[in-house]
Amino acid sequence: YVFVNTGEDTFVVAEKRLQDVAKELSWLDYEIVASKPGAAFEDERFEHPVYDDKETVAILADFVSMEDGTGIVHIAPGHGEEDYLVWEEKELDFPMMIDDGGRFTEQAGFLAGVFYADANDMVLDLLTKKGKLLHKGMVTHSYPHCWRCHNPVIFRALSQWFIDVDLYRDEALGALKEVQWIPTGSDVRIGDMVKSRPDWCLSRQRIWGVPIPSIKCSHCGRSILDPRVVRNVAAAVRKEGSNIWYSEPLETFLPAKMECPDCGSKDFDKEYDILDVWFDSGVSHYAVLEQYDGMRWPADLYLEGYDQHRGWFQTSLLTAVPLRGQAPFKTVLSHGFVLDESGRAMSKSLGNVIDPSDVVSKVGADVLRLALLMSDYTADIQVGQNILNQASEIYKKIRNTFRFMEGNLFDFQSTEQVPFEEMKPLDRWILGLWTDMKRKLSSAFDNYEFYSFVSIFHSFCVKELSSIYLDAIKSRLYLKKPDSEERRSAQTALKIMATEFPVLIAPILTFTAEEMWQALVSRGLVMEKSVYFSDWPDSAFSLTEEESSFWENALLLREKANEQMEKLRQDKIIGHSLDASVIVYGSGTDFLSHSEWAEFLVVSSAQIKNEGKEWDLEVEKALGVKCARCWRVREDVGLDAEYPDICGECLDDITG
Template identity: 45%
Template sequence: KPVIFRATMQWFMDIQRYKELALKAVREVQWIPEWGEIRISSMIRERPDWCLSRQRVWGVPIPAFYCRSCGQVVLDPKVIRHIAGLVREQGTDVWFEREAKDLLPKGFKCPKCGSEEFEKESAILDVWFDSGCSHAAVLESHPDLTWPADLYLEGHDQHRGWFQVSLWTALATKGKPPYKAVLTHGFFVDESGRKMSKSLGTGLSPMVLCERFGADVLRLWVAALDFREDMRVSERILEQIAESYRRIRNTLRFVLGNLYDFDPERHLIPFGQRRALDRYASLRLQRLVQRVQKAFDEYEFHTVYHSIHEFCVTFLSAFYLDVLKDRLYIPLPDDPARRSAQSTLFEIAVTLPVILSPILSFTAEEAWAHLPDFKGKPESVQICDWPEARADYLDPSLEAQFEVYLKVREALLKAVEGLRERKVVRQPQECSVSLFASPGLLSQLRKIPLEELREILQVSLLAEVAPLSEAPPEAVPAEELEGLKLLVQKAPGRKCERCWMVSETVGSDPEWPDVCLRCVKILKAMGISP
C-alpha cells in the first residue's frame, strides 16, 4: 500500500532567527579537535526549523492549552511556571492524570474571550529538546556549579545532536552558548577496524577486561589512544598496554624500594649540593611536569601517556636508575653521594604518583601509601596539590652539558658493541675509556669531576679526558659528536665480586682476595669481617 503523507499542526522553533547568532557563538567556543567547528558550522547553515512536537502517548508534555470557545492557543509563562511547580512536586505524570482545569492556576481565563474551558496539548516534546535543556537543568539547579559548562564531551555524531540542540536552547534563552569547550571522540572498533558487535563476535565487556587486566590497565589504554579517531581495542592490544603498565609500575617499585632508609627531614640534600647527574634527573622531572600539564590542558591524553612512559622506561629504567645502582648499593648508607641520589629519587617518588593519579588511580594510591612519611604528607594522593615545575631546577646550561654527555655515552656504547662482537668484553663496566675532544667540547667534559663522568658512562675506568690533538692513532672518531675521539679498551685488573667494577686493586687486601680496595674500606667501616 502506498505511504500517505498528511500535513498536521506541529510546534516549531524558528531556527532561521538564531542562525547568525549561532555561527558567531560557535566561533567563541574551543573545539577539540579543531575541525569540529567547521563541521557544526556547516550543519547550522543547512539546518531547517526544528519540529519540537511528537505524537506519542507519554513524554515531556508541551505545556500549552487551547480555549474550547474561541480556539485561542495559551502558552503563558505564568502558566508554564505553575505547571513546572506541579511537576516538581508530583512528577511528569501529573500532566496526564489531571484534567486541564486542574492543571491551570485557579480562576484562569482565556485572555481572548474569557472562557474557563480548555483542552490540553496532546503532543509531547522531542526527546532532543530534553537533552538540549540539560545545561539549564543541571548547572542552574546546583549552587556549586556554574553556567556555562566548561566542557561538553561526546562522540563525533553529536555535532548534529546534543551539541547542536543544546546550542539552540541556550541561544534562545540566554543568547550565549552553553559550553566553553566541546570535545568529540571516535568510536570503539575491533582490531581490524570493525564496529563492536555481539552478533559479529567483536564485542568486549569492560568488566571482563577489568577482571583480567585490572582497571588501571584499561584506563591506561584509554589514555594512550588518540581519541580523535576511531579507537581500536582487542585483548592483544590490551596485553601490549599491560606490558607498558608493568614497566611503569616496576619503575615506581625500584624508586620506592631504594628509599627504605631515607628520612626526608634528615637526609634530603638541597638541589644545588647534589651531583650533576642527580640535578639533571630532577630537571628532567620538571620538564615532564611541564609537558604533562600542557597535555592535560589541551586534552592530549595520549601525550601524557607517552611522556610518562618515556620518562619511566627510557630515561629512568634504561639510564638513570641503572647508573645509580652502584651509588645506591655500594657506599656507606650515609655517604653524601648516596643521599644525593636518594634525594632526587624522593622527588620522583613524590611527583610521579600525583601526575599519574588521573589515569592510574589505584596504582598511584598504592605507591603513595609506600612513600616515606614527611611533614605535611596528605593522606591520599588524590588530595595532593598538583605539582608545578620548579623554575630554580630548570638550568639550560646543565641541559646543554648533558646533551653532550649522553652523546658521548651513545658513542661509547657503539664502540663497546664492537668489542663485544670480538668477544673482548661483554659490557661497558669491563672497559677503560679515554676521551679526546676539541676545545669547546673539552670544556664541557671537564665541567664535572672525572669520577662523575665515569659514572655516567658506566665504565670501570675513565683514564683521561684530553685535548683532541693528543689522541693516539688507534682512537676512533665519534659519529654522534663532532670533535670527539674515543679509545676504548678492556680495563686492567679483575672484577670485584662486590661492586662488579674491574680494578687493579682487587686482591690488594689479603683478607678480601676478591674485593677491590674501595669496597674493602666500606666493609671495614661497616664492621663486616671476611
Template identity: 40%
Template sequence: MMIWSMTVANDTAQSDKFDYRPTVFLPKTDFPMRAGLPQSEPKRLAIWAEQDIYGQLREARKDAPKFILHDGPPYANGSIHIGHALNKVLKDIVIRSRSMLGFDAPYVPGWDCHGLPIELKVEEQFKKKKQKKEDISDAEFRSACRDYAKGQIDVQREEFKRLGVIGDWDHPYVTMDYRFEANTVREIGRFLENGGLFKGAKPVHWCVSCATALAEAEVEYEDHTSHSIYVKFAAGEDLSDIDAALSGDVSIVIWTTTPWTIPANLAVSVGPAIEYSAVRITDSGDNTNLKVGEILILAEDLRAGVLSAIGAEGEVIARFNGGKLDRRRFRHPYLEQDAPVLVGGHVTLEAGTGAVHTAPGHGQEDYEIGLKYGLPAFNPVGSTGLFDAGTPVVEGRHVYQANAIMVEHLLSCGALLETSEIKHSYPHCWRCHKPLIFRATPQWFISMETNNLRDKALAAISETTWTPEWGENRIRAMVEQRPDWCVSRQRNWGVPITAIRCEACGSHKVTTPAVVEGIAKAVELGGADIWFAHDAAHFLPDGATCPDCGGNAFARETDILDVWFDSGSTHACVLEQREELTSPADLYLEGSDQHRGWFQSSLLESVGTRGRAPFKGVLTHGFVVDKNGNKMSKSKGNVIAPQKIIQQMGADILRLWIASSDYSADIRISDDIIKQLSEAYRRIRNTIRFLLGNLDGFDPAHDAVALSERTPLDQWVMHRLSRLERHVHACNESYQFHRIHQEIHNFCSVDLGGFYLDMIKDRLYCDGADSARRRSARATLYDLADTLTRLIAPLLPFTAEEAWDHLPGSDEKSIHLQSFKPVADSSIDDAAWDRFFAIREQVHTAFDLAKKDKVVGSSVAAAITVPGLDDAFAESVGESWEQLFIVAKVEAGDAITVRAADGIKCPRCWNVGTPADPAHAVHNELCPRCFEVVAD
C-alpha cells in the first residue's frame, strides 16, 4: 500500500542548505504496522476477561430492547473444527453488531452432552482399562459419560473464546445439568399429557452396529452396493374372473434391493390406477426359473425393461388396472403363507416392476399400507442384526449375510428371475457409517397428526423469516413428508422417557402431570440417574392403581430420549428459564443440515407444547469445503484446522475470511484464500494506521470542525463515509456480512487509498499546523478513524480494540461497549464527481505511460494538458486542478498530454514550481506555501 511508504520517502526530504524534516508533520502513532495477532490476541482476551467486558456490556444495555440469538448446542466431543469456527464467528458478528446497533443482545453458549458418541468414547476408555461394559454398573457408566462430557466442554470453551467470541462463558447451558434434565422431563411429560406421545411397534431406522434406533437427523446417505432381484410370487387362487386369459401358471413379479427382507414379506402392493399387463412368455432364453407359456403380471410401462432384464420375450394377453388385484391371493416364494395384493398410492413407475414386495416390519410405506389392511409389523430381526430363532433359511444369520443367502435360496426354489448388483444412495448411521436397516420395534413416537402437529408446524414455518429464503421451502418439504418422530433410544447416556406403565394392561395413564412433576423435582436434585436408581413405586403416590384396569403393579420405561429432543427443548429449558433471555428467540443460526436436525426438532417440540415456533427468524449457512469444492476429509488430507490459522495468522484473519464469505452457499477455504484475506486485512489495518498517524496531538474536544466549515473535499469524503455507514447498518440488519467487508475494503482501497488520502497528504504534512485546510482534514480523519473502527468491530474485534486504544479522545471503555453512530452528511453533486473521476482515470493512464517512457518520475513533477475541464467544478470543491490531479501544472488542451514541469523542486514538499524568494539566503528554493510556514 502506498499510503505509508510515501510518507517514509518524505522523511528523507531535505535541502543541502537546511534540514526541513523537523518542519514537516509526518505521521506518528504507536499503532504498529505489523499486527502480530497470534501474540497480541491472547493478551487482549486476558484484559477483556479481567475487565469483564461481557458483564459491562450487559449493564450498559440493560434498558435497551432485547435481541436474542439462541445458540444451537455443539456436541461436547473433540476439539472444534473449521465448521464450528464458521458457526460461532457468524453468531458473534450478529451479537456484536446488534449490540452496537443499540440492542441488549446477551449470548448464552450451550453444549449438547448426551448421546451415543460420548457412550462410545467412554466404552473405549473402559476397554483400555481392560474392563468390559457388562461388568460396569449403569450408574458408573453414566458417571463416566458425565465426566467425559465435562472435560470436552472445557476444551471447546477455550477454543471458542480464542476466536474472540463474546458471551457468558462462565454460565453456559449444558443439557446434562440437573435442572436442564428436569425441564426435559417436564417437556416430554407435556406430550404424554396432550396425547402426542405414544408407544407403538413401527419400523424405524435402526443401526445394528450401535444397537439403537436413529432419528431422521442422524441418518446420512452414502453410496452402497446392493443385490437387485426380480422374484415371482405365484398366484394362490384362480384369477380368471379378472380376465379369462389369467388362467394357468400365473405369477406377479416384484423387484427389490433388500433381499434380506423377503423372510418378513407379508404382501405385494400395486398402484390402483397403474395399468398392468398379463404377459405370456414366448421365449424364456437361458432363464432356468422361467418356462414358455407361464404368465407374468407386470406394469405395462415397465414391461419391456423387465423382460429385457430377465432375458425373456412374451406377448400381452390381457390388461387391467391395479385396483382389480385388490386382496387377491398370491403366495410367498418359499414360505407356506399367503402374500395378498394390497392397493396403495405409494407404488410408482420410477423403477422395478410396478409390484412392490411388502414387509410392514421393514419399511415406513410398507407399514402404513399394512396398517390399512390390518397386517402386523412383523420383524424377525434382533437388535444386533441377527435373525430370530425359527426364521426359515436365515435363522441366526446376520442381515449383512442374508442378502447372498436369500439370492441363493430364491434361485434354488425357482422364484428368482434375475439378480445383479446396483449402486445407489442408501441410509447409513451418522456415527459408525454402517448401513442401516428399517426394523419394527416397540418405540416411543411423537405423532405428527395428533393435535394437528404437522399442520401447525407448517403454519409456523410460514410465520418465520428464513435467511436465505430458500430455507423455508427446504424445511417445509421435510415437515410435509416426515413420519412420526421416534424419540426413544435403547442406550444408557441420556434423559429417560419418564413414563410408568401398568404391568397388567400396559397403560401409561398412571403417569399423570402430578407424577411427572414429582419426577422432575427429583431429577433437579439428583439428575436423571435418579430414575434408574428406583423402581416405579418410588415415583407414584401410595396406593396408586391403573385408571384402565385397576392394576397395582407398575414398571418404569428404560429407554432414553433422542438427543434431538434434548436440544429441541432448549427453548423451554434455557430461553424460558434464564432471566436475561426471552422466548421465542429472534434468531436461530446453524448450518443447512439443521433443517432436518435442530431447527426441525425445536420447531416440533415448541409447536407441540406451545403452539408456536421457538424462533422468529432462522439463518442458515453452508458447509466449509476445500478450494475445489470438496468436502473436508482427513482421508483426503484437505482439512484445515482453525487452530492452525489462529496460531499462524491470528483469529482476526480467520474471522475476516468468515465475514467475507457468502455463507448462503458452501464456503471455500485454502491456504491461498487465507493469504488473500490477510492482504485485505493489511489494507484495512494500514488505512486505519495512516488515519491514526495523522491525528498525533489531535483533541476532538477542541480540534473538531463542523462539517459545514470543512473544505468541499472533506465534505465529499464525509458524504462517502455517511453512505458507507448507512450501507453497513442495513447489511448488519439483514445479516449480509460479506457485503460489509466488500464495502469497507472498497472504501479503504478506492475512496481513501486511491484518492482522498493522496489528496490531503500535502496539506497534512506541509501546511501550517493551524491552517484551516489542515484542521479540516484532521477533523475529517478523526471521523474516518472513529467510524471505521466502530464498523469493523463486530468483524475484527481484536484489531478494532487495538485501534480504539490509539484513537485520540476515546474513553477508557472498550470499543465493544460503544454503539454505531450515524455520520453527518452534506449535499454532494455525485454526477459532477463521477465526471471528474472518469477524467482522472484517463489522466492516470497517461501518467503510467509517461513514467514508463521516463518522461516524468512522479506526478508532482509533471505538467499536463486536459481537455474539457469544468472550471466550475474545481471552484465548487475549492481545489485547483493542480491539487485535484496532484501535479505541478494543469492547462487546457485538445488531448491529455504529460511532460516534465518547469520550475524548481521545493526541498520541503517536493512540489515543482517557482520559489517564493529566490534571493533568500537560506530558503531560496521553497515554494510560497512552505516559505510562509517555515518563516512562521
C-alpha cells in the first residue's frame, strides 16, 4: 500500500490500484511519499468517516479485490457472511443497528428510525458536507431478492438456535454406510454434504410455523430453551395443536419456581421464532412410523429427487442419529427430474411444459407411466411427443400380446390343463423362457430397476412370444380339434402366461393390469377379485439340459431358415413362408417330429435327416397344392372327393 500526496491531502491506496484510482479521481499531479505492507495496518485505529465520536479498526481479509476499488473496503459484520467471519476472528462485538422492520435503531444516531434503503442519500450528503466524499457511482451486480415479493433482501446477524452437528457428525457418516443407496454412488454425494455442512440453524423469523418454545428473561434478555417448558408445550400441542403456544399465556407452560439461570429473575416473555421447516420434515419418521399401528421404525424406503440429499434425506438422518444412533431408513432411492426432449427444464416462458393431465386424456395414465419408466429414472428424464409415441407403440404391443393369449382361452377350463411333463416341446420351451424372464423381471423390481421392464418384458413379448411362439401355434389353436391334446397343450401354456401376465405388469401398467385381470375373472381363469389381491407368481418350469441344448441349436436353424426364405421371396420363388418346405440335417434333430419342425419354422412341411454332427437346413419351394383351410402347400390336397380343396391333416381334424 502506498501513501499518495495529491497536493491537498495524502491518501492510502493499494499500489496495484493507484493508476486506476488516480484516473477516476482526476489526480493529474501526485506523488508516492511512503509505502507500507497491508499486514502492517492490522489492528490500527482510524477515525470513523461518519460518526465523529467513534473509531474503526483495520483488519485483514482475503476477499479484498485488486481488480476494482482502492484495495480498502469497509465491512458490515452484521450484514454479510464474509464480513461476519473475519470480524468474528477478532472476537469483537458489533451493534445491530437495524431492527426487524428494516429501520435504524437509536444506536444509529442521526439515522434512527430511517428505513435502511433511504439512508444512502443521507450518508452521502453527510460525507459531502464533511469533505470526505471523493467519488460516488452505481455498480450493477447480482443481489439476492425475496422469492415472494421480488424485492431486495437485507442480511442481519441475529441470535439463532442451532444444532451442533460436530457433536455427532462422525456417527452420522457411519450410519450412512448401513443404508442401501440407489443409485450406487449416491451415498458419496450425501456423505460429502454431511462432512462439509455447517451447524444446523433451527430457528426462523416467520409469521407462521411450528413454534420453538423458548423464553426470554425479562431482566437480562437471555434466551432459554428449558426441557421442562418444552415437555409442557409438547403435551399441550398434542391435544390442541401448535397454535396453543400463541393463544395461551406463558404461565400455562412454565414449571413451578422457574428462574433465569443467569440473573435469577422469575419474569419471562415468550419468544416467537419458528422451527426450520426442514426440521418438520426431518422428524417425519418419528411423527409417522412411531405414531400409527402397523408401522415400524426405521422406514424400509425413502423416495425423493436427488436434490433431497441436501434436504429431506439429510435432515432425517440428522434428527435420527442423536436419538437412535442409526439412520431412519433402510434404503434411499433418489430420482432425477423431467426435462423436455432437448434436455431443457420445462417452463411456461419456454413454452415446453407438458401437462400430465393432457397426456393422460389423450393416451391414458399407463402410457405416461411407461414413458417415464422407459429411461433410467435415477438421472434426469427427457420427455416429449416422440418419447410418448414410442411408449404408445410399446404399450400397444404389450396389450395386443395379452389379448391374443386371453382371446384363445375362450373355450379353456383350468381343469383341462395339461401337466408340464406331457406338454408339447414348443410349449415346454416357451414356459421355460417365461420362467427365466420372470426371474430377471423380479430381480429388476427387487432392485428398483423399473426401467428394465421394457428391455425384459416388452422384448420378451416382441421376440420370444409374438415373433416365434404365438406365430407358430396359430395352426394348433385355429385348426386342431377343440379338445385335442395338441391344442390343449398350447392353451395350457397360454393360460399359465396369461394369468401371470397382469401381475407382472401391475407395477408399471397399473390400470391395464386390472383391466386384463377382470377379463380373466370373467372367463373363470382366476379366483381373486383384483390383480392387486393376487400374489407375485412363483410358478417355475425348467427344461432339461438336453432340451435347452436342442432349442439353442433350433433357434439358430430358424434364423438360417428365415434368411433362405427371404432370398426365395426376393427371387419371386415363394411369397409366404407356407409356400416353403424344409429339410433339417443333424444328429438329434429328431427331438421334434416332422410336423413340429414345420410348426416351429412356420412352413408347409419338414423332412428330418437325423445324421451328421453339424446341424443344417435347406429351404425349397413346397410341392403340391395350397390347402384352403390351413394354407399349407400339400401333395394330399383333394384326395377326398367330398372335400376336394383341403389336405389330409385338415380332413382328419374336421372328420376324425
